[in-house]
Amino acid sequence: MAIMFVRAQVISRGAGRNIVSAAAYRHRTRMMDEQAGTSFSYRGGASELVHEELALPDQTPYWLRSAVEGRSVAGASEALWNAVEAFEKLANARLARELIIALPEELTRAENIALVREFVRDNFTSEGMVADWVYHDKDGNPHTHLLTTVRPLAEEGFGPKHAPVLGENGEPLRFVTPRRPTGRIVYKSWGGDKETLQAWKIAWAETANRHLALAGHEIRLDGRSYAEQGLDGIAQRHLGPEKAALARKGRELYFAPADLARRQEMADRLLADPALLLKQLGNERSTFDERDIAKALHRYVDDPADFANIRARLMASDDLIMLKPQQIDAETGKASEPAVFTTRDILRIEYDMARSAQVLSEGRAFAVPDRVGAAAIRNVETGDPEKPFKLDAEQVDAVRHVTGDSGIAAVVGLAGAGKSTLLAAARVAWEHDGRRVIGAALAGKAAEGLEDSSGIRSRTLASWELAWANGHETLHRGDVLVIDEAGMVSSQQMARVLKIAEEAGTKVVLVGDAMQLQPIQAGAAFRAIAERIGFAELAGVRRQREDWAREASRLFARGETEKGLDAYAQQGHLIEAATRDEIIGRIVSDWTDARRALVRESAEGANTTRLRGDELLVLAHTNQDVKRLNEALRSVMTDEGALGESRSFRTERGAREFAAGDRIIFLENARFLEPRAPRLGPQYVKNGMLGTVVSTGDKRGDTLLSVRLDNGRDVVI
Template identity: 35%
Template structure:
């Protein structure tokens, strides 16, 4: 067993700690020996009084005896270990107290001796006590046949990181070096930007953030030493409060010390790992029941002891019979027999008590294993609790959004703010104008003047509902509608019926061979629309409804007809996906517009342009594309879902166009394998988020927790489990809306995987969003298009090799395609275990994990919850969950899309 000893003073405080039944399930005072007093407080006060006659202030020596997990150790075995300690440390014959504690289904003992030798009135020297206790521990492990810790076998193999955080932190920092200590505190302060981050950084280094009696914020180390953060960080107290808030709800110095000792805290707010109310209530009932059962056993044994003692006493001869018994020797024989019976009864009683204790410990361990908040194995606990803490080497650096004008330009011409607003919003209020100007102009008088100027600008147009837009945006929308209407009214693009039928038959054969399926009626109807005579067509396809199969068939038919087909999308990844799925050569819309601007004409009269994910295109860009195609004489086919991610730029032109011109619809979902999941995806598409949530909740796919760390831990557990069960062929991806949440997910998943498996040493690379560590086997995502590498923003892959000069990556979807990154030239990459929801549109994986946040609106939720084939898991936490009640009360999205009828050819 592990033996830890130290010299102690303050006997009253130690007595309170040892008798604490609030933080221990059971406390048993086994023995108080050698003292006049028969209670702990009195015994320790007695030792303190004797110590007043000496110079010793640490007059007690306390040893904790902790058996290894799962070991059953009897009272006699604890007493034997205590006897060995006394003999080794020279404490034999000294007054002592023995106390047993039980918590978390384990039992350990404390033995406290008085160090004061009353015969000589001096303290017993405890020289080399740690080494001596280590020797006894090793002997006990060998005698009991317990598995020996590596550090006991060879001290050189003792790794401080395998022990407590406090020991690990103490081993890493320079001992008693003021310069090193100050550098450590300053590093923790500089690398954090919040109270939680600062506390985590200190904890990693072996310090606990706490509040002092008079110093405000302090750090406490494992030895109980208090460090003034204002002094050691070189920061003024007011700056500490500005970042960290008020210190009142932090642990006290005493509670911080208990944290390092692994003891539960008095205040449940300061516990390291929160427990659920249900578990606390179950624990209270179990402990109360066990205490009653032990009291009942002790009472029954005491009654039986009295009865058995009286029975043995009645067997003793009296009077002349007693005298005759002494003469013939039977008296001594009877005394020996009665003594043996009494000893047997005492052994029986001890065995009964030990059996009850063992059963109670087993029941407590069973309850512990069922605890909802900690329902992980010990190994996963270590992995996940360590993994959710950020890697100090890697930080998230987000670029600032630059305005298209300077402060001086805005002060001179305030109505520039109107174009700035209309670039993101189709309409806005006067309050939006005031807020936007406030971000750039500090002077109240100049601000008032700028607001007045902007509100009377001729560029400002008031709408019927009282909101505003700009004249430019209004004219853009009108121009888009005019061009779309003209294109829809003109023809010349009809594909022959025999080409259509041949293309459908070929696709049916492929589908039959691969999946045992055929084109659906919806897909056939959509094909006939976009292959019709009109120059303008729209198809609304819900997430996973088979748009790619439909487009592949249309591409075949157009090619048979001799029509050139071009593809485009807002993002490079979507364009790449369109090309891979349908065979249509595709590019980004920005690339297409750049070609036109530079005088190139990639699209000619009679060609067809298919725009995928059209719901993400803003009004101005849609107008420019439509106007150009009308002028050229080409056909425009828009494919998308207006209910998914909305345009970053102002407007929702795809929604407006399908409402005014109609669209074919693909509503039969194929992506999810389970029928109930396909139904839930339909609910999400039509705005019934609560219905979809109920379906996944009923299948235990929704995890609810109190905070983000618990949500991260649950997500990691599921991710690791699915990875182990699914193998390398199974695809996984986690999603979040905010980039900081994606960063946290990537850090947590990566660290969990590295801790759970042997991975090669990583290399730090400078990326556009901060330092990132990569090693072979890591997942990677590209965050900017690059022609030389032929990668698109949002592409994923797996790192095969990584060193200071290059990263070799195998791209997803094509096991033969590899790219090599020169980190000095291309810095736009990040970990790819998790991505933003915006990057996920169009993606399909086997298992998806969604970390929800209050910033997730209806379209974001729809996209995030429809990326999977097999399983979706949603993680909600009370600190940062979406306003589901608001979404639940929202009417389903209006689907005022006119279905168009087409003659069957």
């Protein structure tokens, strides 16, 4: 089961460590320390290496980009850490910081890779840090090693290890003493300190929880220390890959005397107070069964007698609440469904959450005048003179609902229902009424999306909670806090946030997908609040224009996939074939006919706009099929003279041929500087952006990829 384990260590020469050797071990490869002329080889464990990446920040200087250019991931890692070894001169120099993080067993390998990528992007590369990370998995013990430099990158090598702490005015903070009346500048470690590590732990828990929820798992991680969770004395020691593998196979484990003493001490502590384990289970998930209890207990207790004794005391504990008894099959007499439990603490938390929601709902100080709301709606509808539109009655009602008098409001709606549009109008109304509006979401990507689509300044919930705890940007009476993807927020976190809002006199607006109200989803807090206070629902779908297509989207959103596909089949839009080859041939043929028709219409003036790249889109499930289809479609365009001369470029998925006229999709968020296109300054692309290749070379004929995005912006790579 998923465990919260994040351990940090510093790799330093003073401890006899070599960073090139450490990197070679983690990448399970051979590396050369160029300073010492020593080779390190760790290829024996290559089967444990699932994935490896070297993530660079946007502002990576040219010396490092050129050093890693054209190398494998392990080769790029070797170049980076040799540069560090060459730069550091002291015999006791700190060379790198490492995080070792346990990955959730519930997630697939692809899901864990996506999880680590998001964590690295939001917490390291976005802060200018290099992240050299690997994913190991041996006998069901998935974990990642993340190495990062302790100095910032500079134009020539690396910068200082300590940076001044800046105040709110942007000037360095100073500590005034009698000897220094002008003050001594306060510095902090650039590579992170204890406070940074705690922030990373919380960020890891929040990111992992979002990915677990998206994958349909109810378990949650808690980034707080055991002391902060009220679990003093139950700290879990990491077994390591060998012992973890033996434990999973049910084999007998052998511990050193000191470890045996610690484990026996843990068993004694749980015998004295079994509620400690229930508290930990409650921090991880809202409900659980006897199997979950047994798994949690096995983390700490090996002796069968102690295990049975503690388990019996747990099942008889007053802190354990049965929500649903075991279900027995009438025909077989066997258990068909296990009994479901929760803890008394979870019940109290959810009661407190419901009470805060009720108090907020009874508040009557947030009504926006009707004329202000109407003006805000007009402002959004006419914001782009070239593309004016009208909010429909359902959206207008939702704007009125969230800008009403109550101190809390909820909006639910399907994807594409227009939630972002109504929030943009609500923001204009609130701000015109003199209120500060801030946004929050569980994940950084969701917070960024909320800000981009509605104009509401947004951060992650964890970031806001940390800022409030340190006395920064605290909530005030009359403020409005908008929480997007509210169905992903745990009951514990929701209870904390609502309590803070209640005490500050701040209005809370919860926004989520309609499916997050269903009991099968990890959205119990949102569901409980929406059912208690009521909600505005956007049942309509606005991305599709025809009635049958809108109804199909509703069916898909409700999980009735077969009925949704039937609707497309009845309209002649679902075509099946006996073999893969046959259907690929049909796709290529239909795409070719459709493209020729669009080109003809454009040439004849029937289509007044240029031939847009997004008018034709082919999707496939596997990378192999994507590659095969792309090659077939490109051959059609080449035969018809629609493509220029091809050049080879290195991509995430290997070498690819690109030519002027080709279509490109970007598959991840990235910010970068292109040394050969300095006039563009910092460039960025986002996952899913589409563009058309304008050229594949510069004026001198050297390879350079110029892409015009569908939004009209150019990027050069």
